[in-house]
Amino acid sequence: MAVLIREHTTVHRGQGPTITRQRRRAFLILALPxxxxxxxxxxxxxxxxxxxSLHAWDGVTEMRWRGLDNFTLLFEDEVFLAAFRNTLAILLAGGLLVxxxxxxxxxxMRAMAGRRFARSVVFFPNIIAPIVLSVLWGFLFSTDGLVNxxxxxxxxxxxxWLGDHLFLVIFLGLIWTNTGFYVTILMAATDRIPRYFYxxxxxxxxxxxxxxxHITMPLxxxxxxxxxxxxxxxxxxxFDFIYAFGGTSNDLPPIHTWNTAVFIYGQTFGGRVPAYSFGYASAxxxxxxxxxxxxxxxxRRVMRRDPIQF
Amino acid sequence: MMRRSVSHRLPRAMVILAAVAVTASACGIEGTKNSKVGAPEPGETITYWSMWEENEPQATVIKEAITAFTKETAIQVKVEWQGRKVLQKLTPALRSGDVPDLVDQDGNSVRGAMVANGQHHDLSAVMSAQVPGEGKTVAEVGPGRYRDLITDSAGKPFLVPYEALGYGIFYNGAKHPELAAASPATWDDFIAMLDGRKAKVALDGDIGSYAALWTVHALGAELGAGKVRELAADKTGGAWSGPQVRPALERIEKLAKGGYFAPGSFGSKFPAMQEKWAAGQADFLLMGSWAPSETQKSAPQDFQYRALPFPGMSAVQAAVIGFAVPKRAAHPAAAERFIASFMKKERMQGLATVALNITTRPDIPAPEQLADIARQLTNKPVTPFYEGLDTLGTYPIEVFEPVHTEFLSGKITAAEFVTRLGEKQAEFWKKNS
Structure with missing residues (x-):
């Protein structure tokens, strides 16, 4: 097995104080905007x-102090808790699957012929607008659709599917659209690994x-x-993916499909007659x-490793 | 997202709010004394934020009205075609004070965005103003009929409606020609008619508010105007167990479990079912008066849009679209004058002939495909769309619709509906107290 050279952190010392000062000044000027x-x-x-988030506020009149009441209510609010569970499901189960x-x-695809073309095909769902996907999947997953x-x-x-398992359909859609993006990123990373290791x-x-x-993952x-x-x-x-699947231009998606982003929208500007509850939404x-x-x-902590240079 | 858009002005918030508090109260006092009200200066420019997109037929009609108004009065109207989210865009403006002089949207939306926070202008003066050249007041030519939908808690109008939206059970008159002369008067007649024809009802059940139309109408027919909202506003949720509610829920339960809804009504994506209805795969569609314009591309050439009144209902659910003036508008008098001028028959006519909508003037004939709905709006008392449940914040989407869709799709019984709805409702009001 080839020897991998571990990168050592190099601290550049011994530069003159003037250069250091100039660099610092340049850094500040460049970073300031x-x-x-x-x-x-x-x-x-x-x-x-x-x-x-510590107030009740309709966005127009004066805010009324509520202290931590908004947070207390949120942790008892079944709609928010369900939205939070959905968010975690997308983050953890979705992430694992993706x-x-x-x-x-x-x-x-590593060794397959036409891998560039295959990569484009896999990436394709990522560039389609969610609204287009939702229309297409609406046809596919309706009771008399192609899937059934x-x-x-x-x-x-x-x-x-759409009546009893809408969140599952949305979840699968998210996996489908995102996988291509991560395949592309990871493939770019593995492409730079020299072939002689393999x-x-x-x-x-x-x-x-x-x-x-032993090669792809560490490198x-x-x-x-x-x-x-x-x-x-x-x-x-x-946000847009869930909204496009379950809602219309006037109507919010059903609450069992909400994640926290849709919840925030639902408490502020969403729906036929918006709620304008900015304090609660901010919480x-x-x-x-x-x-x-x-x-x-x-x-970051779990995935911390010393970088490997090759 | 929201967090950013609402709060990036916050560093100035305290100063602005303090200033707003002082100036708003001053405006409130001045509002009634303002010498400019009713006497706008020629050459003034009013800013109008419209709910229409510039390429919509309604915009064409309004543009022509603006041109004629400016020619008559020398008052300029600067229009910004904001689209349907106009009031969501207005909310931050209401706080900063840089508000338009005129906006339009449907009554319930204006109530939520402007009336609930006291940011509306009392339009009593416009309602009692003369429509130029007609010898009648604005209220008398039609808008006054919708007074219950457009007044604030003090009974003052906050909106001058120019379009009316009504609800009915749409069907193809070419397929069911005899229904026009003999529409079912009672619920039992209606069910017998469905049975006799082996007819199916189309419903895009993924839209909770569309599904809710059936039960809310049935309850409205049973209980009378305003009572459904009282049930929903009950803090304990126990009001749903009352004996007066039961008959309507039992009717809907039979509808749900009787197989009357066309296949796919609870398992497809809007607008699939209304398209199927237009294509002849179902017979009836309970919908608002926008149904013909939304479905006509899928309907055959000989499709005749007709609509039955909801059986047993003495009133008709309606919504209105009209003009409102923000409380802190810079040119309220000029805006009021524009509204009065727009109410002229010749100005509003295009809304029916070009935009194919029902106007609030009964003397302007409705488009043929909406004639049945227009007749109901003229002949029956009007009651708010959704019985006003949509003015209860997130109540419909968080409480009523999730439980109700289970009920209408036959997954739960009427008794379970009452229990679950009561529990959810009590939780909701505890949260929103």
């Missing part, structure tokens, strides 16, 4: 939503799974962990934000 914009458009509103499928496709016709054709019971492994008698475990680990963080953040923000946004932070920190 981004910091200002980021503060105005992200940090400020985030802090503001913490403040709003990455398992991505790795499986990676293994299958196929199931009936082989003598299986045809379930009422050739040496083959000579040593390693099978595809062993090659995957693409930094990309895998970054992809995991991207999934964590994006899965908590899923749920705060809980979602804190969840993202906790999950990302945990994930």
């Amino acid at each position: 981004a910091v200002i914009l980021y503060t105005i458009f992200f940090v400020g509103p985030t802090l503001a939503s913490f403040w709003v 990455f398992m499928l991505s790795f499986a496709l990676l293994l299958g 016709a196929a199931l009936g054709g082989v003598g299986l019971d045809a379930p009422n 050739e040496a492994a083959e000579l040593d008698g390693a099978g595809p799974l062993q090659q995957f475990r 693409s680990w930094d990309v895998v962990s970054t992809a995991a963080v991207i999934w964590t953040i994006s899965s908590l923000k899923v 749920s946004a705060v809980i979602t934000l804190v969840s993202v932070i906790v999950f990302v920190l945990l994930l």
Whole structure:
């Protein structure tokens, strides 16, 4: 097996104080516009939503102080708890499935002819607008749709997908659209692994799974962990896909399909006559934000490895 | 998302709110004394945020009315075609004070976005103003008929409606020609008619509010105007167990379990079922007056849109679309004058002939495909769409519709519906108290 060289962190010392100072100044000047914009458009509103979450507010009249009441209510609110469970289902079960499928496709496509074309095909669902997918899947999964016709054709019971299992259909749709994206990212990471590692492994008698475990995974680990963080953040923000599947331009999707992002919309601007409950919605946004932070920190900690240079 | 859009103004919020509190109260006092009310200056410009998109036929009609109004009065109207989410866009503006002079949307939406927070302008003066050249007031030419749908808690109108939307059980008159002369008067007649024809009812049951139309209508027919909302507003949820509710729920239970809904009604995606109905695969569709315009592409050439009144219902569920003026509008008098001028028959006529809608003026004939609905709106008392449940915040989507769809699709009985709805409702009001 080829020897892998571990990267050592190099601390550059001994540079003159003037250069250091100039670099620092240049850094500040270059970073300042981004910091200002980021503060105005992200940090400020985030802090503001913490403040709003402690109030009852219709967005127009004066806020009324509620302390932590919004949070207490949220933890007793069946609709929010169901939305939170759905969010976790997408994050954890969805993430597991997306990455398992991505790795499986990676293994299958690594040595196949026409892999670039196959990669484009797998990536394709990711570029289709959710509204188009929802229309298409509406036809596929309706009681007299193609899926049930196929199931009936082989003598299986045809379930009422859209009536009884809508969240499952949405869940599968999310897996289907996202897998191609992660396959593409992971494939880009594995493409840069030199072929001679695999050739040496083959000579040593390693099978595809062993090659995957001992070469592909360690050498693409930094990309895998970054992809995991991207999934964590994006899965908590899923909105348009659920909305397109279950709702119309006027009507919100049924509550059993809501995640926290749809819940926030439902408490503010969603529906035929919106609720405009900004304090309550902000509290749920705060809980979602804190969840993202906790999950990302945990994930970074669990997936921390020394990077490998090759 | 929401978190960002509502709160990025917050650093200024305290100052603005304090300023708003002072100026709003000052405006409130001035509003009645304002010498400009009723006497706008020529050359003024009013800003109008419209619920229509610029390419919609309603926009064409409104544009022509604006041109004529400006020619008459020298008041300019600057239109922003905001589309259906106009009131969602208005909400942050209401706080900042940079509001348009005129908006339009349906009555319940305006009630939620502007009336609930006291940001509406009292339009009593417009309702009693003369429609130019007609010798009648705005209320008298038609809008006054919808007074119950457009007044605030003090009984003052917050909206001047120009379009009316009514509900009915649509069918193809070419397929069922004899129904026009003999529509079922009672629920039993209606079920007998369905049985006799082996007819199917189409429903896009994935839209909770469409499914709810059946039960809310049945309850409205049984209990009378305003009572369904009282049931929903009961904090304990126990009101649903009352004996007066039972007959209507039993009727719906029989409808649900009797196989009257066309296959796919609870297992497809909107608008699949209304398309199937238009294509002749089902016979009836309980829907609002937009049904013909939404389905005509799927309907055969000889399709005749007719609509039965909901059996046993002495009133008709209706919604209205009209103009409202924000409380802090800079040019309320000019906006009011525009509204009065728009109510002229010649200005509104295009809404029927070009946009194919029912206007609030009974002297403007409705498009042929909506004639049955228009007749109901003219001859019967009107009651709010959805019996006003949609003005109870998230109650319909969080409480009523999930339980109700289970009921209408035959998964739970009427007794289970009452129990589950009562429990959910009590939880909801505890949360929203």
